Amino acid sequence: xxxxxxxxxxxxxxxxxxxxxxxxxxxxxxxxxxxxxxxxxxxxxxxxxxxxxxxxxxxxxxxxxxxxxxxxxxxxxxxxxxxxxxxxxxxxxxxxxxxxxxxxxxxxxxxxx
Amino acid sequence: xxxxxxxxxxxxxxxxxxxxxxxxxxxxxxxxxxxxxxxxxxxxxxxxxxxxxxxxxxxxxxxxxxxxxxxxxxxxxxxxxxxxxxxxxxxxxxxxxxxxxxxxxxxxxxx
Numbered sequence: 704x705x706x707x708x709x710x711x712x713x714x715x716x717x718x719x720x721x722x723x724x725x726x727x728x729x730x731x732x733x734x735x736x737x738x739x740x741x742x743x744x745x746x747x748x749x750x751x752x753x754x755x756x757x758x759x760x761x762x763x764x765x766x767x768x769x770x771x772x773x774x775x776x777x778x779x780x781x782x783x784x785x786x787x788x789x790x791x792x793x794x795x796x797x798x799x800x801x802x803x804x805x806x807x808x809x810x811x812x813x814x815x816x
Numbered sequence: 817x818x819x820x821x822x823x824x825x826x827x828x829x830x831x832x833x834x835x836x837x838x839x840x841x842x843x844x845x846x847x848x849x850x851x852x853x854x855x856x857x858x859x860x861x862x863x864x865x866x867x868x869x870x871x872x873x874x875x876x877x878x879x880x881x882x883x884x885x886x887x888x889x890x891x892x893x894x895x896x897x898x899x900x901x902x903x904x905x906x907x908x909x910x911x912x913x914x915x916x917x918x919x920x921x922x923x924x925x926x927x
Contacts, residue, residue: 738917743824745919746860746903793859797915804850805905805915807859 706730709794709808716815722781724811726794732806733799735777737761737769739790740810746793752777753799784815819843820906822918830926833894837921839904840886848907849880849887853900854920860903863889894925 707728716722728735736751738761748761750769758769766788770778777796781788794808822839829835841849849866864871866878866887877890887906891898904918 736915743919746917748916804862804865807861810857810859 707794707796707806707808709792709811711811712809713812714814716784716813718785718815720784720815722784722813722815724779724781724792724794724813726777726779726808727775728777728794728796728806729775730796730798730806731774732796733774734797735771736795736797736805737767737777737779738793738795739763740793741790749779749792784813786815789813789815818919820904820916820918822904822921824919824921826922826924828924828926829894831894831896833925834890834892835894835923836888836890837902837904837923838886838888839906839918839921840884841904841906841916842885843906844882844885846885846906849878850905850915851876851878851887851889852903852905852917854903855900860917863902891923894923896925896927899923899925 710725734753737749738746740746747763749767752758752771755774768780792811795805797805820841851863852860853863854860864878866880870879875892879888901920901922903920906916
């Protein structure tokens with residue numbers, strides 16, 4: 704069974720804290736993604752990576768950075784968390800070929816107070 | 817205009833009803849199309865891919881209309897367990913696998 708694991712499911716952080724969200728996939732997929740999902744706004748792409756050490760900005764990269772040092776791991780970093788970053792964050796991966804299924808992690812629910 | 821648009825609903829239907837959702841996309845060069853299902857507070861999961869010729873999986877039928885730039889999902893004989901949000905997903909680029917999600921359409925099947 705394919706597996707995308709987000710290690711932190713529920714987090715509460717204070718404004719200004721640095722936050723790391725980790726995602727690991729065991730399918731040897733090239734592409735990995737970070738989305739956030741908010742009511743009424745749907746899924747919005749933050750960053751994606753199509754190879755180790757490669758990254759591209761998505762639609763809403765402001766306030767976020769990412770790291771992909773190993774193929775299986777894609778980390779999302781909030782350098783200084785703010786209340787408007789309270790959201791559900793979804794990590795996903797796909798193999799390189801276009802049109803392949805995207806597999807999601809279970810989500811990380813982040814509350815910034 | 818959003819790249820992928822869906823009517824958010826909710827669609828409230830009785831058990832056994834047939835219900836259809838549409839999703840429109842703006843980029844005529846879009847290559848791949850999917851329907852995902854998302855239960856409350858869960859991650860999206862693939863329901864079905866959408867092929868040019870249309871495809872069926874049990875009670876679910878998906879169709880693609882490239883000329884009018886929309887995809888559809890038809891659910892026959894609705895079950896209570898079909899209650900969920902259905903996300904339309906479109907691949908807008910060639911090689912990087914970037915996918916664009918619609919906002920989702922919420923379906924509530926009532927007894």
